[in-house]
Amino acid sequence: MTTSPEEHTPVINQGTMADTPDGHIPVGHTLPEGEALLSVRNLKKIYHTDGGDIEAVRNLTFDLPKGELTCLVGPSGSGKTTLLKAISGLLEPTAGEVKLAGNLVTGPPKNMAVVFQEYGRSLYPWMRVRENVELPLKVAGMDKAKRSQLVDDALEAVGLDHVPRSYPWQLSGGMQQRVAIARAVAYQPEVLLMDEPFAAVDAQTRADLEDLVRRVWKQLGVTVLFVTHDIDESVYLGSRVVILSSSPTIVQQDIKIDLPDERDQLETRSSARFAELRHHVYEQIQLAKQGFRPDAAKAQV
Amino acid sequence: MRYAKNFLYIVGLPALLLIGWVLWSAQSTSFFVPTWEQMTNAFSTTWTWSRMTTDVFPSVGRLIAGIIVSIILGIVVGLLVGSFRWLRQLMEPTMEFFRAVPPVVLIPVFMLLIGIGDDMKIAVIVLGAVWPILLNTVEGVRSMDEVLSDTSHTYRISGVARIRYLILPSAMPQIMAGIRQSLSIALILMVISEMFASSAGLGYTIIQFQRSFAIPEMWSGIVVLGLIGVIMSFIFQIVERKVLAWYHGQREMENAG
Ligand SMILES: Nc1ncnc2c1ncn2[C@@H]1O[C@H](COP(=O)(O)OP(=O)(O)O)[C@@H](O)[C@H]1O
Ligand SMILES: [Mg+2]
Numbered sequence: 022m023t024t025s026p027e028e029h030t031p032v033i034n035q036g037t038m039a040d041t042p043d044g045h046i047p048v049g050h051t052l053p054e055g056e057a058l059l060s061v062r063n064l065k066k067i068y069h070t071d072g073g074d075i076e077a078v079r080n081l082t083f084d085l086p087k088g089e090l091t092c093l094v095g096p097s098g099s100g101k102t103t104l105l106k107a108i109s110g111l112l113e114p115t116a117g118e119v120k121l122a123g124n125l126v127t128g129p130p131k132n133m134a135v136v137f138q139e140y141g142r143s144l145y146p147w148m149r150v151r152e153n154v155e156l157p158l159k160v161a162g163m164d165k166a167k168r169s170q171l172v173d174d175a176l177e178a179v180g181l182d183h184v185p186r187s188y189p190w191q192l193s194g195g196m197q198q199r200v201a202i203a204r205a206v207a208y209q210p211e212v213l214l215m216d217e218p219f220a221a222v223d224a225q226t227r228a229d230l231e232d233l234v235r236r237v238w239k240q241l242g243v244t245v246l247f248v249t250h251d252i253d254e255s256v257y258l259g260s261r262v263v264i265l266s267s268s269p270t271i272v273q274q275d276i277k278i279d280l281p282d283e284r285d286q287l288e289t290r291s292s293a294r295f296a297e298l299r300h301h302v303y304e305q306i307q308l309a310k311q312g313f314r315p316d317a318a319k320a321q322v
Numbered sequence: 323m324r325y326a327k328n329f330l331y332i333v334g335l336p337a338l339l340l341i342g343w344v345l346w347s348a349q350s351t352s353f354f355v356p357t358w359e360q361m362t363n364a365f366s367t368t369w370t371w372s373r374m375t376t377d378v379f380p381s382v383g384r385l386i387a388g389i390i391v392s393i394i395l396g397i398v399v400g401l402l403v404g405s406f407r408w409l410r411q412l413m414e415p416t417m418e419f420f421r422a423v424p425p426v427v428l429i430p431v432f433m434l435l436i437g438i439g440d441d442m443k444i445a446v447i448v449l450g451a452v453w454p455i456l457l458n459t460v461e462g463v464r465s466m467d468e469v470l471s472d473t474s475h476t477y478r479i480s481g482v483a484r485i486r487y488l489i490l491p492s493a494m495p496q497i498m499a500g501i502r503q504s505l506s507i508a509l510i511l512m513v514i515s516e517m518f519a520s521s522a523g524l525g526y527t528i529i530q531f532q533r534s535f536a537i538p539e540m541w542s543g544i545v546v547l548g549l550i551g552v553i554m555s556f557i558f559q560i561v562e563r564k565v566l567a568w569y570h571g572q573r574e575m576e577n578a579g
Pocket of ligand 2: 101102103216217
């Protein structure tokens with residue numbers, strides 16, 4: 022199997038093997054019935070297109086405990102967006118299920134917010150920054166004073182309290198993504214999904230935004246699922262990384278990030294443990310890209 | 323200075339044309355080309371206040387009514403047809419058929435069905451002017467950005483709120499383009515609707531002048547029509563610039579970047 026030449030403390034693999042409708046395959050960390058806030062079970066998605074069927078996701082099983090920041094990393098085309106759409110009720114899975122606080126997700130749930138990668142296309146260009154952030158609250162019927170307060174707080178939290186009257190397209194990419202985050206924050210979700218939110222912003226802005234996500238996560242006590250294809254980002258941000266195989270996708274590995282809770286762009290990233298975890302995730306992703314599948318390896322042995 | 327320059331650009335060509343016409347028509351001997359003196363005389367004697375109230379204002383009123391009905395009908399039906407695929411499939415052949423029928427040929431039918439009053443004339447205008455708005459609205463609804471639509475779903479913006487805050491504004495650039503096309507169609511149909519069984523109206527008056535060979539008066543009527551068209555398009559531009567300020571701003575930004 023994959024042997025690491027270094028003699029470090031082992032990476033903490035939280036996943037296990039399980040019997041699923043798709044065979045004896047690795048699955049992510051699961052919790053006893055009723056303990057998970059978000060639970061994904063045997064999720065499968067096959068796209069039926071004119072050119073034939075595309076099996077984007079074969080079988081994904083994992084749980085998110087309340088209040089955790091989990092990163093999901095996988096090669097591009099591995100079905101990360103597909104998974105998020107299924108979790109957020111935008112897409113009906115071909116098989117399997119998603120449960121939020123014990124309730125089956127069949128449409129967009131009430132306590133969930135999603136931040137998409139395409140910030141330029143997820144903000145309403147005909148509304149000013151403030152109106153963009155306020156709209157979901159307004160539509161939900163919240164009274165004016167309360168939502169005004171929430172919007173102010175959210176804009177302040179993301180450092181945008183100085184541009185409420187600008188239009189989104191007048192702002193830089195990083196600032197637009199901040200608006201999208203502010204909108205999610207003001208919405209006060211229990212679960213926050215983020216789909217490669219910083220893939221299109223420059224490196225410096227990206228570091229700031231990563232710290233912003235951690236700050237927001239801590240302040241709100243929200244459960245976050247952060248999707249990325251950036252290995253460093255996945256290790257830096259969360260307390261756990263779920264690594265996806267390449268398509269048709271299963272959970273390649275589910276590891277615990279045992280870095281100290283206080284993260285710092287310079288210090289954390291230069292620590293030995295960070296390098297080790299990063300190395301491990303990198304290795305797994307390389308394997309995934311080459312089409313190595315834990316289940317297939319098992320069968321060959 | 324800049325304003326002066328803009329002003330020159332706006333009035334420059336019309337002024338040149340006017341001067342050219344004055345010079346050219348001065349030595350006219352043709353019965354169909356009145357001299358400019360005849361024209362200005364005809365203009366001031368023909369378009370008196372009483373003529374305005376009996377012929378021009380009612381016509382313009384019908385024109386405005388026709389445009390408003392076309393806009394409302396075009397947007398409402400366009401939103402529905404654009405939103406539901408089954409409705410689109412159901413309506414498409416029928417819509418194509420009615421769109422292909424020139425409204426003019428339906429005037430006799432309308433006269434029988436609705437009578438010869440204002441209703442009939444407004445109906446004729448609507449029947450021609452509604453299509454660009456309707457079809458553009460359908461296109462606008464269908465070209466909705468997928469990410470924006472997903473975002474709205476995840477924030478549970480649905481029903482009336484979805485139409486008001488998402489679908490309508492996102493289709494607005496196309497709707498406006500449709501309205502612009504409809505304005506000129508409506509003006510033409512306003513004239514044509516007064517060709518049958520009418521006894522008043524701007525179109526009727528012009529046609530009467532033509533039939534009685536009152537050539538300077540006929541020309542002056544055509545000038546009035548042209549002026550109405552210019553005013554309409556001017557108002558439209560002001561409204562469009564306000565409603566689509568975000569759209570033009572965004573486009574400018576994209577082009578600059
Ligand atoms: N709407 C769709 N129709 C057909 N195939 C799709 C659709 N969306 C995604 N796919 C396919 O599913 C696979 C996974 O896509 P996606 O979920 O976007 O991956 P990722 O976000 O990890 O890059 C890809 O092969 C992609 O081409
Ligand atoms: Mg993606």
